[in-house]
Amino acid sequence: MTVDKQILSDIRPRFWERCALDEMTHREWEALCDGCGVCCLVKFLDEDDVHFTEYTDVACQLLDCQSGLCSNYEHRQNYVPDCIRLTPDMLPDMMWLPRHCAYKRLYLGQNLPKWHRLIGDEKTHQQGLARVGVARRCVSERNFNDEQIEERVIRWVKI
Template identity: 40%
Template sequence: MSLSKALTKPLAQLSHDEWESLCDGCGLCCLHKLEFDEERGLIYTTCVSCQLLDSESGRCRDYAGRFKTVPNCTQLSLDNLAEIDWLPDSCAYRCRFEERDVPEWHPLLTGQPIPVTIGVKAMAIVNEQEVEHEEDLEDYIVEL
């Protein structure tokens, strides 16, 4: 099987569909993060998800229309990848930006969805709508 162009072409030359195909559906970028020390870059991930995350599939339930419900959702692009420090190491956008190989389980390599042991599918996710106070997020910090 030849490698997907999304994995081989320079990021700047990817079509919209190729760019989108880099997302493996881990869902980890849709979890709330807490930053405790900006200088040292201490960012903790919680198991609390954005209201639109489908934790079974790891996908957004309204990807095309998500900004209507979640205006602060981040649209990843070549212009902002360098500034975003909260993507997981395994994220294919980060891997490609840092010129590393994507994980061996990436759907573009296997032709299969990611294993159930990876990303939000492997976690007990709490939807943000079930968390009453933002201060409570600290109680949901997880180790990835």
């Protein structure tokens, strides 16, 4: 997901500090996404303990592995039916999201990361994404079978 200037100009200033997650407009909710792409990686979830979640460097077929952005965000569920459309009520069960994720951080009562696009400038945001994002660090699932994916576990995603 990419947040363009139109969306950013159409949201309340510092809404994330003044609104509960379920009080945000759709545009504000979408603006929370930092565009890292980590949620689009294939992962192995331990239902009993999220700390045993294993991420791979294999990304959803719709993810552009160069930019780290979804190539068809608005219609993604037409092509990937199990793609998650995150809502506030889902967050208690989403603790496998990375520790830098704005949705998770706000749910846990934490601040946005200092490099988030809603706080900092574009250069700072890009530097943050370079540390945590998937752009140029992942490969498409189209190239792998299930057994091969299991061999591609990574350790750079921190939950």
